[in-house]
Amino acid sequence: MTQGNIEYGLNDVVELKKGHPCxxxxxxxxRLGMDIRLKCQNCGRSVLIPRLKFNRRIRKILSKGSAEE
Structure with a gap:
């Protein structure tokens, strides 16, 4: 999937403009679909964000994930 020039996929670790309260x-x-499920790498909590809101909030990809994870 793309957002401007940022391509993201399943199991990628990303940085958003706003951090988690932890x-x-x-x-x-x-999870990818109309909504995107993200898991916090610190506390393990997961959130479901609509794709359009995620596309506005993504800042950069920290590491690419592999498809078999």
Whole structure:
């Protein structure tokens, strides 16, 4: 999937413009569709964000994930 020039996929670790209340700002993409499910890499909590809102909030990809994870 693309957002401007950012391509993201399943199991990628991304940084968003706003951090999680636990203090971390690293999220793993665990579901793609109309909504995107993200898992906080610090506390393990997951959130479901509509794709359009996610596309506005993504800042950069920290690491690419593999498809078999």
């Amino acid at each position: 203090g971390a700002n690293e999220w793993k993409i665990i």
